[in-house]
Amino acid sequence: MPHSAFTLESLLETHDLPLIIIGADLRIVAVNRAWEQSFGVMRQNLVGQPCCVDNRNCRHQRLFQTLEAYAGIFADTNDASSQRSFSARGFPLLDADATLYLGETLTVLKRSAAKGNEAPAMIGKSTAFAQYKTRLQQAADTQAPVLLLGETGTGKELAAEFVHSHSRQADGNFVIVDCTILGEELFESELFGHEKGAFTGATSAKKGLFELANNGTLFFDEIGDLPLSQQPKLLRALESGQFRRVGGTAMQKANVRVVCATHRNLADMVKAGRFREDLFYRLSVFPVEVPPLRQRRQDLPLLIDHFLAQLNTEADSGYTMTQSALIKLIQYAWPGNIRELRNCLQLAAGLCQDKSIQEADIHFMQRQAVGEPAAASEASADAYSPPINSMAQFEAEFINSLISKYQGNRKLIAAEMNISERTLYRKLNRLNLN
Numbered sequence: 048m049p050h051s052a053f054t055l056e057s058l059l060e061t062h063d064l065p066l067i068i069i070g071a072d073l074r075i076v077a078v079n080r081a082w083e084q085s086f087g088v089m090r091q092n093l094v095g096q097p098c099c100v101d102n103r104n105c106r107h108q109r110l111f112q113t114l115e116a117y118a119g120i121f122a123d124t125n126d127a128s129s130q131r132s133f134s135a136r137g138f139p140l141l142d143a144d145a146t147l148y149l150g151e152t153l154t155v156l157k158r159s160a161a162k163g164n165e166a167p168a169m170i171g172k173s174t175a176f177a178q179y180k181t182r183l184q185q186a187a188d189t190q191a192p193v194l195l196l197g198e199t200g201t202g203k204e205l206a207a208e209f210v211h212s213h214s215r216q217a218d219g220n221f222v223i224v225d226c227t228i229l230g231e232e233l234f235e236s237e238l239f240g241h242e243k244g245a246f247t248g249a250t251s252a253k254k255g256l257f258e259l260a261n262n263g264t265l266f267f268d269e270i271g272d273l274p275l276s277q278q279p280k281l282l283r284a285l286e287s288g289q290f291r292r293v294g295g296t297a298m299q300k301a302n303v304r305v306v307c308a309t310h311r312n313l314a315d316m317v318k319a320g321r322f323r324e325d326l327f328y329r330l331s332v333f334p335v336e337v338p339p340l341r342q343r344r345q346d347l348p349l350l351i352d353h354f355l356a357q358l359n360t361e362a363d364s365g366y367t368m369t370q371s372a373l374i375k376l377i378q379y380a381w382p383g384n385i386r387e388l389r390n391c392l393q394l395a396a397g398l399c400q401d402k403s404i405q406e407a408d409i410h411f412m413q414r415q416a417v418g419e420p421a422a423a424s425e426a427s428a429d430a431y432s433p434p435i436n437s438m439a440q441f442e443a444e445f446i447n448s449l450i451s452k453y454q455g456n457r458k459l460i461a462a463e464m465n466i467s468e469r470t471l472y473r474k475l476n477r478l479n480l481n
Contacts (some may be wrong), residue, residue, distance in 0.1 A: 064081060064152040064153065064154060065078070065079065065081045065082035065085045065086065065152065065153045065154075066078065066079045066081065066082060066150060066151070066152050067079075067082060067093075067098075067150070067151050067153070068140070068148050068149070068150055069098045069107050069148065069149040069150075069151065070148055070149075071111050071146075071147055071148070073097060073098050073099070073105060073107060073108060073111075074095055074096060074097055074098065075093045075094055075095065075096050075097075075098055076094065076148060077090070077094060078090045078093055078094075080361060080393070082153075083361065084361070085153075106121060106135070106137070107137065107149050107151070110137050110138075110139060110149050111147065111149065114139050114147075116136070116137060116138040116139065116462075116463075117135075117136070117137045121133050121135050133153045133154060134153070134154040134223070134224075134225060134228075134237070134256075135151055135152070135153050135154075136151065136152050136228055137149055137150065137151040138150050138151075138462075138463055139463075141448070154223050154225060168205075168353070169183075169205070169209055170346065170349050170350055170353050171343055171345075171346035171349060171350075172345060172346060172349065173343040173344070173345035173346050174345075175338045175342045175343045176338070176343045176345075176346055179335075179336075179337065179338050180209075182335050182336075183206055183209050183210055183213075183335060184213060185333075186210050186333050186335055187209070187210045187211075187212075187213035187214045188213075188214075189333060190215070190304065191332040191333040192285075192305045192306070192307070192329065192330050192331070192332045192333065193207075193210055193305075193306045193307070193332075193333045193334075193335060194270075194306075194307050194308070194309070194313075194330050194331040194332075194333070194334045194335070195207060195306065195307065195308040195309075195335050195337055196308075196309065196310075196334055196335065196336050196337065197308075197310065197336060197337030197338070197339065198310055198337075198339050198384055199310045199383070199384070199386070199467075199469070200383045200384035200385055200386030200387055201337040201338070201339055201340070201384045201385060202337065202384075202385050202386075203268070203308035203337055204223070204266070204268060204308070206308075206335070206337055207221075207264070207266040207268075207306045207308060208221060208266075210264070210306055211263070211264040211266070211304070211306070214264065214304060215304075216262065216263050216264050216304045218262075219260070219261070219262040219263025219264065220259055220260055220261075220262075220263035220264075221260075221263060221264050221266065222256050222259050222260035222263060222264070222265050222266065223266050223268060224237075224238070224256050224265060224266065224267045224268065225268050225269070226267055226268060226269045226270055226271075226272045226273045227268075227269050227272045227467070229272075229273060229274070229277070230274065231274055231276060231277065234273075234274065234277040234280070235277075235280065235293050236253075236255070236293050237255060237256060238255050238256050238257060238280075238281070238284070238290075239255040239257060239284070239290045239291065239292055239293060239299070240252070240253050240254045240255030240257075240258055240292040240293070240299075241253055241255075241292050241293035241294050241295075242292050242293065242294040242295040243294075244294065245292070245293045245294025245295070246293070246294070252292070255290075255292065257284060257290055257299070257301040257303060258299060258301055260301065260303045261301040261302060261303065262302055262303075263303065263304070264303065264304045264305075264306055265303040265304070265305050265306070266306045266307070266308070267305070267306070267307040267308070267330075268307075268308050269308065269309055269310070269311075270307040270308065270309050270313075270330065271309040271310075271311030271313055271316060271322065272309075272311075275321060275322070275323070278322070278323045278326050279323065279326075281326065282323065282325060282326045282329060285305060285329060285330075286329070288300055288301060288302060288303075305330065307330045313327050313331070314327070339381075339384055340381040340384045340385055340388065341380050341381055341382075344377065347376065347377050347388075348373070348377070350385065350388060351368070351373065351376060351388070351392065354388065354389050354392045355367075355368065355392065358392065358393065358396050364402055365402055366396050366399070366402050366403075366404060367402065367403050367404065368403075368404040369403065369404065369405055369406065371405070371406040372395075372404050372405055372406045372408065372409055374406075375406050375409050376388070376391070376409060379411055382412070383412060387411075387412065391409065391410070391411065392404075394408075394410060395408040395409050395410070398410075412473060412477070443478045443480060446460070446464075446471075446474065446475070446478065446480055447480065449463055449464070450480070457471055457472070
């Protein structure tokens, strides 16, 4: 099995969504840690296995025939007893030898939260965290739409799950709508569903996200990325609770609790004409500010212990950390927030010797939090530029091939890598690519 192509930071371990890599023989080449965590299956038990139990209904096969990326909602056909549905996004990938693979990310859309299940872990003891958690509990107690505002990487999806699990809708489904992939052509079909024959490829009727979230919570992640042309359709559905499937005539109904999240300033977008004012007021009845990690530094030791415990469980190992390494982590400004902390610890665990994380194993991204005064140690940490090793060199070559393919169009490059344009910009800086 090839290993070099799909152990890149951008494609696997720092990817928040479950990610799977499939070869042209329709067998699994690799999965990331998020996949293992989401589905409870170790990667060594998956690599080499067929991607689908029934290849007659294999969505992956078509990509190798057409080389066209796809996105949509799919049932879990590998488990007949499962009622799970996924939002899947597939895209072609080439390794250094120009071998074609398929990359696919999945978001579980239908998750039952039965009574008595533990709520998502909210870790912290700082004053800022206590106030934040209280605000989330207040939001859960109401039926008002909740808008989670905060920087990237602060854990807004976790906050949305917390609101859901403490609300009247806790027995319903928590359904995630990734607005970054809901383009013009996908919006209505994904959100409202479609009837058989509604368009080319619609071989059967399919429920949309509204129907899946009936009597539960519909979480719009990165609502600021929703195309302006589609916003009136969403507003009508939210206000009336009614919609039609694409290609259908019957009016459907759904009773959903709405939670939204964004790192953008929606008020500024309204002034600029890029977000509808009526939709903004409809979604922001109960705003909640998600504090950045630099405002809750007291929580760092707890979060570090939590992520180390996760790494120990996943790797069946016993990672420890020296005092100097812990101090280095605590002194850093964490512009990438909790996500950056987790990724930093994952990298350190991979670099350390004898399962002991030393100060030299801690590497930070080459940037500094906006408006955050840096201590001397922070400044030196931000200035650190890790050497380009073979893995980073391959990543640079991969991105360079995409720069050439798309003539420098960052939006298209980021879409093929399945990362945000902001993440791509950071990678270009880190790898000194133009």
